[in-house]
Amino acid sequence: MSAVLVEDGIDKGAIWHFGQPNHEQRALFEGTAWADLSHRAVITVSGEDRLKWLHDLTTQYLLELAPNTWTTALILDPQGHVEHQLFLVDDGTTTWVHTEAERAPSLVQYLQKMVFMLRVEVKDRTAEFAVMRAPGKPDGMGGPYEIIARADLADLTSIWSENNMQVGTWALEAERIASGRPRIGADMDYKSIPNELGLLNTSVHMQKGCYRGQETVAKVFNLGQPPRRLTMLHLDGSMVDLPAHGAPVEFDGKEVGFIGSVARHYELGPIALALIKRSVPVDATLVAAGIPASQELINK
Numbered sequence: 001m002s003a004v005l006v007e008d009g010i011d012k013g014a015i016w017h018f019g020q021p022n023h024e025q026r027a028l029f030e031g032t033a034w035a036d037l038s039h040r041a042v043i044t045v046s047g048e049d050r051l052k053w054l055h056d057l058t059t060q061y062l063l064e065l066a067p068n069t070w071t072t073a074l075i076l077d078p079q080g081h082v083e084h085q086l087f088l089v090d091d092g093t094t095t096w097v098h099t100e101a102e103r104a105p106s107l108v109q110y111l112q113k114m115v116f117m118l119r120v121e122v123k124d125r126t127a128e129f130a131v132m133r134a135p136g137k138p139d140g141m142g143g144p145y146e147i148i149a150r151a152d153l154a155d156l157t158s159i160w161s162e163n164n165m166q167v168g169t170w171a172l173e174a175e176r177i178a179s180g181r182p183r184i185g186a187d188m189d190y191k192s193i194p195n196e197l198g199l200l201n202t203s204v205h206m207q208k209g210c211y212r213g214q215e216t217v218a219k220v221f222n223l224g225q226p227p228r229r230l231t232m233l234h235l236d237g238s239m240v241d242l243p244a245h246g247a248p249v250e251f252d253g254k255e256v257g258f259i260g261s262v263a264r265h266y267e268l269g270p271i272a273l274a275l276i277k278r279s280v281p282v283d284a285t286l287v288a289a290g291i292p293a294s295q296e297l298i299n300k
Contacts, residue, residue, distance in 0.1 A: 006169055009245070010100055010185045014039045015168040024167035025174050025266040031137040033167045034160045038130035041104030042147060045095040045111070047120040054095060057114060057212070058086065059194065061205035067092040072141055072203040075110070080193045080216025084110075085184040085203070087131075087141060096147045098131040100185050132156075135164040138175055174263040177271050180232055180298035186245065187230065187260030187273045193217065196226035196275065198298045228257065229278045233286065233293040235262075235270040242270055243289035249274050250287045256280050259288050273298075 003015045015036060017024060027033035045054060055062040060073035067090055075084040084107050088097045099107060104124060111122040129147050136144040148156055157166070182188060182197045194204045194217055204217060220226050233249075235242065242262045249257040257276030265271050272288065280286070286293045 003168070010102060010183075011039060011169045015166075017168040017170040018166065021168075021170045021174075021264070022266040024165060024171040027165040028138065028167055028171045028175055032135060032164045033133075033171065034135045034157070034164050035133035035167050035169070035172055036130075036157070037098070037133055037145075038150070038153070039101060040098050040131050041101045041107075041124065041126045042129045042131055043097040043099065043104065043108060043111075044123050044125050045097065045120060046093065046123075047118070049118040049120050050095050051090065053114075053118050053120050054088075055208070056210075057111070059204040059208075059211055059213075059217070061208045065090050070139070070141060070143055070145055074194060074199065074203050075107070076194070076211070076213025076217075078212055080213035080220075081190060082184060082188055082192050082194065082197070087143075087145065089145070089147070096129075098145070098147070101126070102185070133172065135160055138179070140179065140181075142172065142176060142181070170263065173261060174265045174271070177232065177261050177263050177273055178265050178268055180230070180273070182230055182273060183261060187275065189258075189275070192275070193220065193226060195220045196228045196278075197230050225278055227278055228275050230273060230275055230298050231282075232296040232298055233259075233272045233274050233288065234268065234296060235272060235288065236292045237269040239270075239291045241289075241291075243272065243291055247289040249276055249293075251276075251280050251284055256286070 004017050006012050006014045006016045051062050051065055058073035058075055070089045073086045074082050077083050086097050086099055088095055108124050130150050132146050132148055134144045134146045243259045247259040248255045257274050260273040262272040282295055
């Protein structure tokens with residue numbers, strides 16, 4: 001079966017599926033699948049001060065990041081809203097970052113602006129390198145990931161394909177949604193803060209020093225609950241259509257949130273991530289684009 005491409009959205013141009021989405025999802029779960037993520041941006045940060053510098057700019061503790069260990073981090077605005085979502089690894093001399101392609105220019109511009117007199121160099125390396133989802137069991141961050149020189153992609157993917165199946169973003173997104181991992185550009189809006197997304201103690205290290213937006217994160221954590229919460233919705237499987245991204249979520253006829261990512265999972269059926277008001281009862285049946293949905297808590 002030939003590849004079906006993603007026609008729009010943040011994964012535009014990537015492979016959606018190869019005609020067997022359920023089979024692809026099973027292979028991904030079993031650790032015998034790989035995926036081409038070369039539509040994502042790859043950025044490098046080199047120089048002796050790179051880890052201390054990134055530690056100070058992001059929500060993650062990076063001072064002692066071991067080589068070849070993947071982690072996630074956020075960059076927040078001064079009010080604590082999520083501006084960038086980073087997936088990064090350090091090889092001992094360079095930190096490699098992959099992120100959404102549409103956000104890469106603004107990320108590079110911000111990072112370069114923050115260099116000052118430090119021994120740091122930031123480059124967009126997307127034209128030279130690609131990120132791939134390598135074979136292996138899901139690691140909780142969307143990987144295992146590998147950064148590969150584009151000139152080597154054909155040889156590497158040929159080797160991977162000998163004993164593994166290539167899958168598309170349908171399988172990857174279904175696994176991500178089922179795991180409750182939010183994605184910038186899909187499950188967040190301009191006012192999203194980490195506290196409402198279930199990202200504390202994962203992308204946000206709660207014991208590190210100051211970073212931009214930390215005051216909001218700490219205040220909400222210490223003094224109260226955020227006004228919204230990310231939840232996974234189990235949609236009525238008898239419905240043919242699925243709600244579109246951004247569709248309103250209603251409770252008792254009132255809008256209480258919006259739909260983020262949606263997928264058909266090979267075991268769970270139609271599922272979605274939604275950002276809704278925290279005051280909504282957790283046992284309430286919600287309605288998204290006319291489709292009944294039950295909730296499964298993520299950020300408890």
